[in-house]
Amino acid sequence: MIATRPAQPSAGTIVVLGGIQPFEAAVERVGAAVEAARGLGFPFTPTARADNYLYGVSDLKDTIRRLQAFEAAGADVLYAPGLPDTNAIREVCRSVGRPVNVLAGGALRSSVFSGEVLSP
Structure with missing residues (x-):
């Protein structure tokens, strides 16, 4: 895991490395990373990534x-x-209550997204 302190301490990133982990292990790693981030002493935004599509799943x-x-x-x-x-x-986006970040690929590469396009 990598935790970086931004130039202005208001946000950050947590990257959990190692490809697709078994479900329980992935959740445990995210929980541990969140706990570590909360103890940093400055505002930090933990981001958790599901890599399924990056690895062909x-x-x-x-x-x-x-x-x-x-x-x-x-x-x-x-x-x-x-x-x-x-x-x-x-x-x-409908299935979770937090902000979602995506990386568009394939046919989506040339698409332009707006809140209206992605709204439920």
């Missing part, structure tokens, strides 16, 4: 299950890189 239900568990473990932002289309992005 096209399972939206598992991606959502992981993001929901990461949210329950305390992550402030949820990251789901490589989702296949706006419907998947919309479904993820």
Whole structure:
């Protein structure tokens, strides 16, 4: 795990390394990272990432299950890189209560997103 202190102590990133971890291990790692971030002594925004689509696991239900568990473990932002289309992005956003970051690929590369496009 890498925790970096930003130039202005108001936000940060937690990267959990190692590809797709077994579900329980991933949730445990996110929980430990959140706990460490909360003890830094300055505001920090833990971000938890579900890498399924980056590693060829096209399972939206598992991606959502992981993001929901990461949210329950305390992550402030949820990251789901490589989702296949706006419907998947919309479904993820509906399924969690935290801000979601995505990395568009494939056909989405040339798309422009707005709040209206992704609203439920």
